[in-house]
Every structure is written in structure tokens, then in C-alpha cells.
Amino acid sequence: MKVADLFKHRSEHDSKQQSEFMQWMSPAVREYWGEFLNKANTRLMFTRLRELQQPAVNDEPPQPKPIELKPEAQALFDELQGKLDTVIHTGDWVSVSQERINQFGQVTEDMQWIHTDPERAAAESPFKTTIAHGFLTLALLPKMTDSVDPEGNLFPTAKMVVNLGLNQVRFPYPVKAGNNIRAVSTLSKVTPIKKGLEVEREIKVEIEGVRRPAAVVVSVIQLHF
Template sequence: MKRFDINKYKIEFMGKFGIDFKQWMSPSIRDYYSLFIKNAHRNKGQILSYVKEYAVLKDGHSVKVAQKPVQLLPEARELFLSLQNQIGEEVHVGEWVTVSQQRIDQFADVTEDHQWLHNDVDRAKKDSPFKTTIAHGFLTLSLLPRLTDSVNPEKPLYPNSKMTVNYGLNQVRFPYPVKTGSVIRAHSRLIKVTPVKNGLEIEKEISVEIQNTRRPGCVAVSVVRVYF
């Protein structure tokens, strides 16, 4: 059967039996299926890029298309080569920062998250297992730019770049609560550097150390893009 006929058969089959197929699923699997379809539709641009990457056929099988290498500017190439030698290493340890009740209250006002665990000092002394208020997990996360010195205009991490953009986070965990009055600092380990158009994508694992506490308050993989 020709490839075109197979594709046509698949389309007709899914159009005819798509609804029934969903009804055959158990409720739990049905929820995952609906979520998958929704995400597939939302990220169709990314999915299409994967299709294009494997679009060439050879003897009836798809093969990966060789992608055109990214051409780096001299400044970006210099930084890329420098960072390649540091992958796997701890590249930065920040200064200690105190997480005060005032800072926690201000964050609660901005985010409108006034749970008693964070803001009711008297109740926390009685009912909290920590016997004190604790910082919001997202407060700790929001402090990463400060803890990693990435927003200090006097000490730019990449002085030759035109712009540095927070591209996102690949993973975030809060292994231990940051109690009010705790002193914290960040340790950054470089894990990946990838050339992108007009710059580099840099991934770092950031661990937030709590003074005199064995477990970290936050562990996250930060992704930034540096443009030249």
C-alpha cells in the first residue's frame, strides 16, 4: 500500500472512531488523553519542528535531517568555548541573604498569598510544626536572580552580551522550608551550553543553601539565553 493511502486511511479511521475510542478508555486514562491532545494543539509549532527534523524518507523510513549549524559571533564563540570547559563545575557561590518577616509579608502582599504559615507569627508558634513562619516557596525562587548575582549592574555575568533573558526553568523543588530569619545563599553548577540564533542558551543547576541546615531550600535548573 502506498504511503499516501496509509495516511488517508489513518485520517478516515480517526475521524470515524475518534470519539468512540475515547469512550473505551478508563476515566483516569481519558484525563491524560485529553491533556495530551490539549498540549499537542498548544505546542503544535514545536511538534511541527520535530516532524520537519525527521521529514526525509529513505527506503520507506524517516531519517533525521542534518541541521544547519548555528553561526556564532566571535564574542559568543569565545564565551561558548570558555563555558564548555566549566560544564559540571560549580561556577558561582552567592552572598548570604537574610529572609526577614518583612520580606515575606511584602511578597504576600504582592502575590496575595497570606496563608498563616507565612504571615501569622502567633499562630505559627502554636500550630506550625516549624514553630515559626516560613517563606513562600515562590519567594525563595524569586530571589534566585539576587542570590546568583545575575542582576547586579556593576558585575554583569556576561559583560560582552547585548541582553540576557530569563528563558525559564526545567525543574524546581523545595526540599526544605526556609524559616523566617534564615540566611540563605545560592550555589550554581553549569550543566549545559547550547548555541542558538544570535547567542547561547545556558543551563545551570541552582541549589539554595540554608545556613546551618543540611537540606537545601530550593533546587532548580535555570535556563537563560544570552544574546550578542
């Protein structure tokens, strides 16, 4: 039975009962009762319509169409699936000199003395020296992960790598002026997308000679093919 026919049948049946009942009412009560029923019938109609539109309990929800990857993307996906939860890259050591810290401070206009005044830091800082900005450490991630090195590209078959950002950032230990740091990347997740692959990595920034890392981040990039 069509939805319209169902409403018509139910409406005719209800109208007959309502008509017989209203004959026993006074005119004033009958007028009030009629307005009440009109509003109630409208609400009931929309309620029944919503119920009819709901899928049956046993109906399976529609399944999304599987993503078809290009051959080069599929090959890389298969390769990376075998590397989940393993270190896929360890960068070279990068020196964080006082000059580099000062240059970053000038660009970002963050010239706090804990970063740029070695004499005051030696006298007043608990670290007894200047320390790098946390955002300087993050800014060095493209270099430390070889993301900007065309000769050391970690994903050479991808036409373009897009940085989606960081899901999580922590700075367990400060980077002191003169420290060397490097990034160690562990593959966490690989997901097919329409344009290629989405790759999630946990990146630890190590400090040479220090047990605790300078930063731990979860990086998300997209590889377009």
C-alpha cells in the first residue's frame, strides 16, 4: 500500500470515530476539541511518516563503495602495511645553535630571554643556558624527516605530499642551545583515500646524549598520486 493510501485509510477510520464522539459534545467543547485534533493529527502524520522512512531493524546500512587506488598507490599501500608499528625513517643530526634560535625568534617575534639571552639564562634559568623555542623544534620536522629533500624522499612514487597537521604534540624535555637533534618516525596507520593514501606517523625528536625526547608528535600527511 502506498504511503498516501495508508494515511487516507487511517484518516477515514479515525474521522468516523471522532464524528460520532463529537455529537455528544456541547458546541463550545466541540470547537475546542476540533482544534486540538487538528494539531494532534498533524503531529501524528509526521511521526508516522518518519517511522515509515526508518529502515527495518534487519536492514543492512548502505556500504560505501571501496576506494580504487592507482597501481603505484596500491603498491605503496601494500608495502607500508607490512611496516606498521615499525621505524620507517631516522634522520640525520641537526645542530640547534644559538644563531638558529635567534633567527627563529626574530622571525616569530618571540625574543624571550630564556631563548636569546645566554648571560641571563646562565644566571637565572634552571637550565643554566638558553633553550630553543618548542615551535622551532616543530619547524625543523620537514628537514629532519627528509620531507624537503628531493634526493631522500621517503615516498618517491607520490606526485605530491600534503601536510595535514599534527594530532598530538608534547615537549618532554627542552632543547638547549648547541644540542643536536634528530627525528625518528614510526609508521602508525595507512588509509586509502580518493587521491591516494593518508599516512599517520609518530615522530620522536631525540636529543643527542639525552634519554628523554625533545618532542613527540603524531603527524598526518596525504600522498597524492
